[in-house]
Amino acid sequence: MDNLPTDKNQPVDNNQNVTQDNPPVTPPETPPEEQPIEVGSLEQPAFTSYTQATTNDDAGAKKGKKIKTIASVLGILLIIASLPLAVLLVKQRQEIRKEAAESQPAFNDIQITFESETPPSTANGATYSTTFKVTNKVSKTRTVTLAKKGCYCSAGNPSGGCNDNCSTQNTTLTIGANQSTNITISVRQPDGNICGSFQTDLTVLSVK
Numbered sequence: 001m002d003n004l005p006t007d008k009n010q011p012v013d014n015n016q017n018v019t020q021d022n023p024p025v026t027p028p029e030t031p032p033e034e035q036p037i038e039v040g041s042l043e044q045p046a047f048t049s050y051t052q053a054t055t056n057d058d059a060g061a062k063k064g065k066k067i068k069t070i071a072s073v074l075g076i077l078l079i080i081a082s083l084p085l086a087v088l089l090v091k092q093r094q095e096i097r098k099e100a101a102e103s104q105p106a107f108n109d110i111q112i113t114f115e116s117e118t119p120p121s122t123a124n125g126a127t128y129s130t131t132f133k134v135t136n137k138v139s140k141t142r143t144v145t146l147a148k149k150g151c152y153c154s155a156g157n158p159s160g161g162c163n164d165n166c167s168t169q170n171t172t173l174t175i176g177a178n179q180s181t182n183i184t185i186s187v188r189q190p191d192g193n194i195c196g197s198f199q200t201d202l203t204v205l206s207v208k
Helices: 045-108
Strands: 110-118 127-136 142-153 167-175 180-188 197-207
Touching: 045 110, 045 197, 110 197, 127 142, 127 167, 127 197, 142 180, 167 180, 180 197
Parallel strands: none
Antiparallel strands: 110 127, 127 180, 142 167, 142 197
16 A cells, blocks of 8 residues: 555645544534414503503693693683772772872861850750851861761769760851851750750861
8 A cells, every 4th residue: 555656735644543532522402492472472461551551641631731721811811800900999099098188187277166155044945055166277268067966964963974865967167268167056955954964066077
């Protein structure tokens, strides 16, 4: 065999007679076969519940937004409706304050002073009378409304004054600038008794 021709281009295996003690090759294990998944076998309760909850939340949010919008519109309408009433109330308060501011100095323009007193007697029919002078202190004509009050009591000197059997009569006077006028108040007991107590008062009710 040494005489066989050799191919110079053929690689020489120098290990032809060498024995290698290598362990046997173990074939790879075959992975377990995956079970097929049936289309209708997947359960999705979580997804279904979540979808339902999301739908309810969206509906609740839309409903809440709608309620807020309606409430806002109603609030605006209420404010618009209340504006005329507020303006009217403010105007009335201003008029009241104006009248009060004008009337208070007008009261100070009128002065009442006691002038004379006439006791009851048989000659005047047991009539008690008092005369007051009403004076306009300013250079402007004033119209004055007065309350004339007269009371009589059977007791000669009642405690706290005579405030029984009272009668009141209102009268209106027009007094020129810096002028005055007299007002007389009379009261008598019905039985004509001279004894007893009498009281008269003159009060200014309004001045214009």
